[in-house]
Amino acid sequence: HQRIILDVTCxxxxxxxxxxxxxxxxxxxxxGTSDVRFARGCSDRAVVFFEGDQILDDYTRxxxxxxxxxxxxxLTTLWSQLGSETSVLVVMxxxxxxxxxxxxxxxxxAMTAAGDPQGFKPQGCRATTHLGAILSACxxxxxxxxxxxxxxxxxxxxxxxxxxxxxVGFSKGAVVVNQLLxxxxxxxxxxxxxxxxxxxxxxxxxxxxxxxxxxxxxLPSAARPKLPPVAVLLDSIHAIxxxxxxxxxxxxxxxxxxxxxxxxxxxxxWPLVVHLHGTPRQWADRRRPWIVHERDRFLGLLREFGVPAxxxxxxxxxxxxxxxxxxxxxxxRLVMDGCWP
Numbered sequence: 001h002q003r004i005i006l007d008v009t010c011x012x013x014x015x016x017x018x019x020x021x022x023x024x025x026x027x028x029x030x031x032g033t034s035d036v037r038f039a040r041g042c043s044d045r046a047v048v049f050f051e052g053d054q055i056l057d058d059y060t061r062x063x064x065x066x067x068x069x070x071x072x073x074x075l076t077t078l079w080s081q082l083g084s085e086t087s088v089l090v091v092m093x094x095x096x097x098x099x100x101x102x103x104x105x106x107x108x109x110a111m112t113a114a115g116d117p118q119g120f121k122p123q124g125c126r127a128t129t130h131l132g133a134i135l136s137a138c139x140x141x142x143x144x145x146x147x148x149x150x151x152x153x154x155x156x157x158x159x160x161x162x163x164x165x166x167x168v169g170f171s172k173g174a175v176v177v178n179q180l181l182x183x184x185x186x187x188x189x190x191x192x193x194x195x196x197x198x199x200x201x202x203x204x205x206x207x208x209x210x211x212x213x214x215x216x217x218x219l220p221s222a223a224r225p226k227l228p229p230v231a232v233l234l235d236s237i238h239a240i241x242x243x244x245x246x247x248x249x250x251x252x253x254x255x256x257x258x259x260x261x262x263x264x265x266x267x268x269x270w271p272l273v274v275h276l277h278g279t280p281r282q283w284a285d286r287r288r289p290w291i292v293h294e295r296d297r298f299l300g301l302l303r304e305f306g307v308p309a310x311x312x313x314x315x316x317x318x319x320x321x322x323x324x325x326x327x328x329x330x331x332x333r334l335v336m337d338g339c340w341p
Contacts, residue, residue: 022075025137029130031105032094037075038138041087044163046135047334048089049078052171053115056100060322068326077330078168086336089138091176106130107176117175117251122186125231127179132230135162142233166239166336170329174245178254184234185262188269190227239336240274244314244328246282250290253298260298264305274302274309277332280318281325 025036055061055069067073071090078088093102093115103115107127110118132142140162169177245252254260266272276299282291295311302309314331315324 023138025134027130027134027137029094029106029133030126034094034106034130034134035092036134036138037071037090037092039075039079039088040139041083041085043085043087044140044161045085045166045336046087046089046138046140046162046164047078047082047166047168047336048091048131048134049074049168050091050104050170050173050176051093051102052173053102054093054096054100056096064323064326068323068329074170074329078334081332081334082336087138089134091134091173093172102172104173104176104179107179111175112249114248115172115175116247116249117178120175120179120182120251120254122179122182125183125186125228127176128183128233129228129230131180132233135233142230142236162233162236164336165233165237166241166334167237168241168243168334169245170243171246171325174242174252175247177240177242178251180234180237181240181254181263182259183231184237184266185259187227187231187234188262188266190231191269235270238271238273239334240272241332241334242274242276242278243332244277244279244282244325245295246285246288246291248288250294252291253294255294255297255301257301260301260307261305263302264307267305267307272307273335274307275312275335276310277312277314277328279314279324279328280316280320281322283313284320 021040023038023040025034025038027034027036051071051074055064061069071092075088075090078090082088094105094107095103097103097114099114101114103111103113105111107130108117109121109124109126112118135142142162167177167180169175242253263272276295278295282288283295285291299309299311312332314328318324
């Protein structure tokens with residue numbers, strides 16, 4: 001079971017967020033504690049932002065400036081963009097390696113010591129379970145927990161249900177979004193994809209999918225998979241934003257046609273929209289050509305199976321830099337209005 005181990009007020013020097021609206025949560029998961037900055041909105045909508053690798057050296061921090069690299073600044077920026085109605089959660093990596101590499105062990109079951117994913121295994125809904133725990137810690141009912149909570153005096157207190165969720169995977173934080181999408185596809189298979197549908201998808205996928213970009217750990221089952229109750233939370237996710245996503249290995253984007261086909265079924269049942277935002281820092285890196293290869297395949301598969309997908313370029317024509325990688329957070333426009341229920 002997941003539990004909250006600490007709840008403190010987050011003090012921020014910002015005129016955009018009132019101090020009483022900003023909180024900090026520490027939520028225990030399967031591999032450690034997730035540190036979450038949280039600004040509460042006045043509606044049942046929430047945007048969850050997953051941070052990337054962390055900058056640990058003072059020189060680079062000073063070079064970028066606090067307003068670019070700090071999670072508190074990211075929270076303030078997103079809050080300003082989205083308005084006071086939408087809650088904003090900034091989720092830090094579960095652990096950080098000695099070189100600053102973020103590791104999302106509470107969301108991913110298999111990864112390297114540097115936090116690079118070793119496939120996206122949906123069985124068990126690990127990421128959905130922890131996302132549900134985080135939202136519950138922030139005061140939301142996620143459709144699987146008891147709506148009644150307890151306030152500080154011990155009295156029963158009803159939690160508002162979460163109706164709309166937008167996910168933002170920044171840099172390496174995209175791996176969490178990939179994991180949640182894999183679990184979303186797994187849920188769709190549980191709902192209405194049986195042995196006949198899996199068999200029908202097989203030949204087309206085998207012919208069209210390049211072997212280097214196959215996603216590990218995705219094995220469609222002839223039997224409908226059993227999912228935990230928390231899986232219903234996945235139906236609340238309506239908008240996906242990949243924000244300058246990048247890794248030092250393959251796995252930046254999902255490229256398994258079976259999985260994307262199931263996401264297409266999800267969109268036909270309940271709307272889903274995907275936005276890919278990028279800068280030259282990731283999309284013009286000749287040392288990591290797989291980033292663009294995976295982006296293009298992911299985008300093509302989404303459109304092939306009917307999922308609305310859009311691509312957004314930033315700082316086009318400029319030389320790649322670390323500054324533009326972080327500055328995109330201030331320039332991005334997170335479109336959410338068209339996909340809320």
